[in-house]
Amino acid sequence: MLFPGWKNIVCLAVVIVFFGQMSLAQQFHVMKVFFLYGSKPASGYEKMESPSFGGIHGGHVSISIDTLNVCFHHVNGYHILPQSNHLKGTYEQMRLADFLKDTSSYKYTVIEIPLDSIQHSRLETTISGYLRSTPYDYAFLGMRCAAATYDMLSHAGFFKPRSRFWMMCSNFYPRLLRKKMFRLAKEKHYQVRFQNGRKTRVWESD
Numbered sequence: 001m002l003f004p005g006w007k008n009i010v011c012l013a014v015v016i017v018f019f020g021q022m023s024l025a026q027q028f029h030v031m032k033v034f035f036l037y038g039s040k041p042a043s044g045y046e047k048m049e050s051p052s053f054g055g056i057h058g059g060h061v062s063i064s065i066d067t068l069n070v071c072f073h074h075v076n077g078y079h080i081l082p083q084s085n086h087l088k089g090t091y092e093q094m095r096l097a098d099f100l101k102d103t104s105s106y107k108y109t110v111i112e113i114p115l116d117s118i119q120h121s122r123l124e125t126t127i128s129g130y131l132r133s134t135p136y137d138y139a140f141l142g143m144r145c146a147a148a149t150y151d152m153l154s155h156a157g158f159f160k161p162r163s164r165f166w167m168m169c170s171n172f173y174p175r176l177l178r179k180k181m182f183r184l185a186k187e188k189h190y191q192v193r194f195q196n197g198r199k200t201r202v203w204e205s206d
Contacts, residue, residue: 089138
């Protein structure tokens, strides 16, 4: 014979499990912001290693959500000043597993950020739209990977939305955005991981 009030306890348990699952679902998605450091061939390895775009102050930034990595980069060269037609920039996605394999010997920092359902939805909407139609040109004095990453993050609510000119000036190369992300990670207690690059190259330092 069941004790009095057992129905209330069962109902309460169901409610706790339901809302607990909802809470876990909201934190299921994780965004990773990858900063590949700028580099140049180390002394004695100039024939083995090739120069990289931007050299020691170059590098690259991309965003991964779940199993995909997304970035903004140039195709067939780049413009000095941005143009509205014949764009040199494009957003591209690849499997995260392939990205990690390709960068296994690179120096990089990755900042891992849990996403709630609203942030995840905003970011997915922005990325899917940018993959369908690139919103801006890739130009040396214009939008490049760091500024474009700031743009994506601002749509998800991590940064204040800004003009393209401001984003370009404030994130002219990846290290400037990386400093902003380090401050954000410290404030929000996001996980930050580092990987050392191969010794045949000289890597940018923070």
